[in-house]
Amino acid sequence: xxxxxxxxxxxxxxxxxxxxxxxxxxxxxxxxxxxxxxxxxxxxxxxxxxxxxxxxxxxxxxxxxxxxxxxxxxxxxxxxxxxxxxxxxxxxxxxxxxxxxxxxxxxxxxxxxxxxxxxxxxxxxxxxxxxxxxxxxxxxxxxxxxxxxxxxxxxxxxxxxxxxxxxxxxxxxxxxxxxxxxxxxxxxxxxxxxxxxxxxxxxxxxxxxxxxxxxxxxxxxxxxxxxxxxxxxxxxxxxxxxxxxxxxxxxxxxxxxxxxxxxx
Amino acid sequence: xxxxxxxxxxxxxxxxxxxxxxxxxxxxxxxxxxxxxxxxxxxxxxxxxxxxxxxxxxxxxxxxxxxxxxxxxxxxxxxxxxxxxxxxxxxxxxxxxxxxxxxxxxxxxxxxxxxxxxxxxxxxxxxxxxxxxxxxxxxxxxxxxxxxxxxxxxxxxxxxxxxxxxxxxxxxxxxxxxxxxxxxxxxxxxxxxxxxxxxxxxxxxxxxxxxxxxxxxxxxxxxxxxxxxxxxxxxxxxxxxxxxxxxxxxxxxxxxxxxxxxxxxxxxxxxxxxxxxxxxxxxxxxxxxxxxxxxxxxxxxxxxxxxxxxxxxxxxxxxxxxxxxxxxxxxxxxxxxxxxxxxxxxxxxxxxxxxxxxxxxxxxxxxxxxxxxxxxxxxxxxxxxxxxxxxxxxxxxxxxxxxxxxxxxxxxxxxxxxxxxxxxxxxxxxxxxxxxxxxxxxxxxxxxxxxxxxx
Amino acid sequence: xxxxxxxxxxxxxxxxxxxxxxxxxxxxxxxxxxxxxxxxxxxxxxxxxxxxxxxxxxxxxxxxxxxxxxxxxxxxxxxxxxxxxxxxxxxxxxxxxxxxxxxxxxxxxxxxxxxxxxxxxxxxxxxxxxxxxxxxxxxxxxxxxxxxxxxxxxxxxxxx
Numbered sequence: 001x002x003x004x005x006x007x008x009x010x011x012x013x014x015x016x017x018x019x020x021x022x023x024x025x026x027x028x029x030x031x032x033x034x035x036x037x038x039x040x041x042x043x044x045x046x047x048x049x050x051x052x053x054x055x056x057x058x059x060x061x062x063x064x065x066x067x068x069x070x071x072x073x074x075x076x077x078x079x080x081x082x083x084x085x086x087x088x089x090x091x092x093x094x095x096x097x098x099x100x101x102x103x104x105x106x107x108x109x110x111x112x113x114x115x116x117x118x119x120x121x122x123x124x125x126x127x128x129x130x131x132x133x134x135x136x137x138x139x140x141x142x143x144x145x146x147x148x149x150x151x152x153x154x155x156x157x158x159x160x161x162x163x164x165x166x167x168x169x170x171x172x173x174x175x176x177x178x179x180x181x182x183x184x185x186x187x188x189x190x191x192x193x194x195x196x197x198x199x200x201x202x203x204x205x206x207x208x209x210x211x212x213x214x215x216x217x218x219x220x221x222x223x224x225x226x227x228x229x230x231x232x233x234x235x236x237x238x239x240x241x242x243x244x245x246x247x248x249x250x251x252x253x254x255x256x257x258x259x260x261x262x263x264x
Numbered sequence: 265x266x267x268x269x270x271x272x273x274x275x276x277x278x279x280x281x282x283x284x285x286x287x288x289x290x291x292x293x294x295x296x297x298x299x300x301x302x303x304x305x306x307x308x309x310x311x312x313x314x315x316x317x318x319x320x321x322x323x324x325x326x327x328x329x330x331x332x333x334x335x336x337x338x339x340x341x342x343x344x345x346x347x348x349x350x351x352x353x354x355x356x357x358x359x360x361x362x363x364x365x366x367x368x369x370x371x372x373x374x375x376x377x378x379x380x381x382x383x384x385x386x387x388x389x390x391x392x393x394x395x396x397x398x399x400x401x402x403x404x405x406x407x408x409x410x411x412x413x414x415x416x417x418x419x420x421x422x423x424x425x426x427x428x429x430x431x432x433x434x435x436x437x438x439x440x441x442x443x444x445x446x447x448x449x450x451x452x453x454x455x456x457x458x459x460x461x462x463x464x465x466x467x468x469x470x471x472x473x474x475x476x477x478x479x480x481x482x483x484x485x486x487x488x489x490x491x492x493x494x495x496x497x498x499x500x501x502x503x504x505x506x507x508x509x510x511x512x513x514x515x516x517x518x519x520x521x522x523x524x525x526x527x528x529x530x531x532x533x534x535x536x537x538x539x540x541x542x543x544x545x546x547x548x549x550x551x552x553x554x555x556x557x558x559x560x561x562x563x564x565x566x567x568x569x570x571x572x573x574x575x576x577x578x579x580x581x582x583x584x585x586x587x588x589x590x591x592x593x594x595x596x597x598x599x600x601x602x603x604x605x606x607x608x609x610x611x612x613x614x615x616x617x618x619x620x621x622x623x624x625x626x627x628x629x630x631x632x633x634x635x636x637x638x639x640x641x642x643x644x645x646x647x648x649x650x651x652x653x654x655x656x657x658x659x660x661x662x663x664x665x666x667x668x669x670x671x672x673x674x675x676x677x678x679x680x681x682x683x684x685x686x687x688x689x690x691x692x693x694x695x696x697x698x699x700x701x702x703x704x705x706x707x708x709x710x711x712x713x714x715x716x717x718x719x
Numbered sequence: 720x721x722x723x724x725x726x727x728x729x730x731x732x733x734x735x736x737x738x739x740x741x742x743x744x745x746x747x748x749x750x751x752x753x754x755x756x757x758x759x760x761x762x763x764x765x766x767x768x769x770x771x772x773x774x775x776x777x778x779x780x781x782x783x784x785x786x787x788x789x790x791x792x793x794x795x796x797x798x799x800x801x802x803x804x805x806x807x808x809x810x811x812x813x814x815x816x817x818x819x820x821x822x823x824x825x826x827x828x829x830x831x832x833x834x835x836x837x838x839x840x841x842x843x844x845x846x847x848x849x850x851x852x853x854x855x856x857x858x859x860x861x862x863x864x865x866x867x868x869x870x871x872x873x874x875x876x877x878x879x
Contacts, residue, residue: 002389002391002721002739002740002741003391003739003740003741004721004740004741005723005740005741005784005786005787026784026787028782029782029783029784030764030779030782033743033781033782033783033784034762034763034764034782036741037743037762037763037781037782038554038555038556038762038763039315039394039554041391041394041395041398046741046784048787073776092764092852093767093830093850093851093852093853094777094830094833094848094849094851094852095764095767095770095777095778095779095830095852096764096779096852098776098777098778099764099778099779099782099783172847172848172851173848173851173852286814286816288813288814288816289816289818291818291821292812292813292816292818292821293813294821295812295818295821295824296796296805296808296809296812296813296818296824296828297756297796297797297799297800297805297809298754298755298756298757298795298796298797298824298825299756299797300821301755302755302758302822304749304755304758304759305749305755307749307750307753307755389739391741470856471856472820472822472856473758473760473761473766473768473820473822473823473854473855473856474758474760474768474820474822475760522820523758523760523820523821523822524820524822524856524857525820526856554762555760555761555762555763555765555766
């Protein structure tokens with residue numbers, strides 16, 4: 001059976017079509033067309049929507065709304081999204097960035113999904129055709145999700161408050177050994193007043209490093225100040241093992257890279 | 265590029281006009297314009313796509329194969345099993361009398377590695393072939409498997425390949441290739457120090473950008489034209505002739521353009537079954553590995569284990585070297601008996617050692633069959649030998665480069681294989697390396713020569 | 720089986736074909752239209768051998784469905800030479816020995832073309848980044864980088 005693609009102008013119509021068995025949503029194609037190419041015969045139909053709101057980037061009063069069909073390249077070059085451009089540029093090579101979308105990245109299994117790691121650290125809200133939810137809830141339930149993601153929303157961080165690191169074996173670009181994003185604010189005495197840290201490849205999907213976050217509050221960003229956070233970095237993680245790295249290796253190097261991110 | 269003509273100046277006619285000059289490659293104009301024709305650039309109307317049903321087990325008996333549902337799948341044209349292959353059990357090097365035949369084109373009664381080809385599905389589209397392949401039912405009785413070479417050589421280990429009868433290749437010299445030179449035990453007795461170390465490597469995949477494959481066109485005159493990216497055109501032609509019991513005059517192979525090979529495309533894997541499919545359907549057939557197949561199914565460089573025991577004097581001379589090499593062939597021979605033999609020929613390295621003992625084993629395990637890759641039988645051995653050389657130098661407190669000068673083979677030396685050395689250039693290479701790397705050695709080493717023994 | 724129409728411009732000429740639903744642009748270009756310059760190396764977006772330029776942007780034709788390219792302007796390496804005269808990038812790849820097996824070359828040239836279209840005087844880092852989605856397994860990256868830098872210089876000299 002050939003793979004049938006249906007295109008709808010509205011998200012609602014596309015969502016209705018997505019209810020059919022064997023149907024997947026086609027964003028940039030980097031996940032679903034790849035699966036079909038590799039012989040995933042569970043996919044028999046594809047659905048997409050050309051609704052213009054899916055491709056819009058809106059920045060208003062420090063708040064960003066990025067449509068689900070917006071590509072990594074569009075984010076990387078957007079003048080007002082400079083603070084998070086690094087995370088968008090971390091995805092793939094130039095061709096992949098012209099195709100891969102924000103919506104798709106939310107579904108990308110580890111070791112992919114580096115941008116979703118950034119969104120998790122930013123505490124983004126995910127909008128779907130069925131309503132909105134915090135990104136953590138979305139990621140937890142994404143395997144059963146049948147509602148089309150329409151956009152993500154988050155408060156734009158100041159550039160100096162958002163840190164992102166992707167570790168690859170191949171330079172300048174390769175699949176993640178791990179990725180780390182941190183949204184971090186410091187008080188007047190330069191102790192950490194708030195922090196959200198998200199990790200990629202340390203589970204089958206992006207996860208928060210809550211142990212490290214807790215240990216950082218009130219600390220100063222120096223070798224001694226972050227020691228407790230580094231010791232707690234691996235709490236609750238279950239890293240993936242794949243051809244890039246073993247779970248053991250990922251667990252071993254996580255504190256090293258988290259340390260570099262925090263001190264860098 | 266600089267040509268340092270001071271080396272071997274009295275030995276060389278100095279008429280080099282091409283070396284050191286940029287010359288365009290003959291095939292580059294095709295490459296930069298996208299016009300070079302790789303095998304997959306041939307497309308024929310009505311071409312069928314071949315997909316392989318593969319073993320999900322490392323070692324299993326096949327109780328039964330049921331293709332009835334798959335045959336009914338829309339778009340399926342032909343399904344092939346072992347009984348369709350005229351001469352199903354083969355081995356590539358039988359062409360040079362390296363037997364026994366030990367590998368099945370399609371599994372017959374048993375699978376010996378995870379990924380082994382069991383059933384071939386030919387369909388109108390890739391998708392139809394994939395869907396039908398999923399409907400082939402194979403009933404397996406899983407058997408104990410062995411993945412470690414030393415485990416495989418122990419008594420009572422699961423027998424991997426019945427065509428050999430034991431888990432190693434039986435050479436005419438016995439259970440391994442052997443080199444015996446001088447008296448290695450006397451050498452160890454004389455030595456100031458003895459160092460025994462073990463080195464091992466994992467399989468390495470070549471990962472060419474173009475995956476293994478071929479496109480076959482049945483011609484009107486009962487011949488078959490096979491467009492292939494094999495690196496071993498005549499091995500492939502001749503083995504296909506044996507497997508299909510078809511005279512070579514019926515087979516027209518077109519190749520020579522390979523999108524990356526590195527030794528990974530010397531096995532006879534896709535062509536015979538694709539030509540058989542074309543013969544039985546009368547249609548063109550395309551059989552191209554997916555990227556996953558290229559990584560998991562195509563032969564990698566063999567895993568190796570190398571145990572080196574050296575006796576060394578405080579003055580830097582190595583007086584005895586004993587090497588035991590193990591090459592993991594995986595489940596079938598392919599080119600590994602030759603690879604292990606090359607190891608025996610390569611040890612003890614480019615050094616003159618008076619007492620040498622070498623054993624190299626080609627071992628069968630339930631892993632993916634390994635085969636050729638750039639310098640197979642030699643590359644991993646060189647890694648082991650040179651790490652060992654550094655360790656020996658450290659052991660006696662000597663500069664590692666000077667240590668190599670002391671032991672380097674030179675013209676007129678007798679190698680462990682009883683061949684006189686001629687045309688050696690190791691001394692000169694190391695002299696140049698010493699300069700280039702700014703790693704100075706004593707003047708007496710810079711004054712040495714490979715062919716003037718007095719120097 | 721149901722066929723769907725696809726229509727686009729390939730290297731300046733209009734093309735129209737009927738393909739099976741779900742056919743990738745790579746498959747349509749190679750097997751339907753006969754432009755075999757884009758290569759299928761991995762079909763998963765990793766190797767870059769299938770890179771083409773769609774409406775001025777670098778894309779992977781193996782992950783792009785042909786039917787989503789209606790009305791698009793598609794450029795491939797086979798259309799780069801004009802009236803038999805090689806594009807400066809092709810010339811530079813030839814002169815710099817930047818091809819070995821040649822399988823990655825058309826994709827490399829497409830990635831480099833997009834770079835030079837937007838950044839006529841790239842730095843070495845720009846070139847490395849622009850080629851970062853394209854794999855050369857013969858490991859000839861250095862001559863490839865040099866070729867792109869050479870082509871950029873040739874372009875800027877022509878413009879001057």
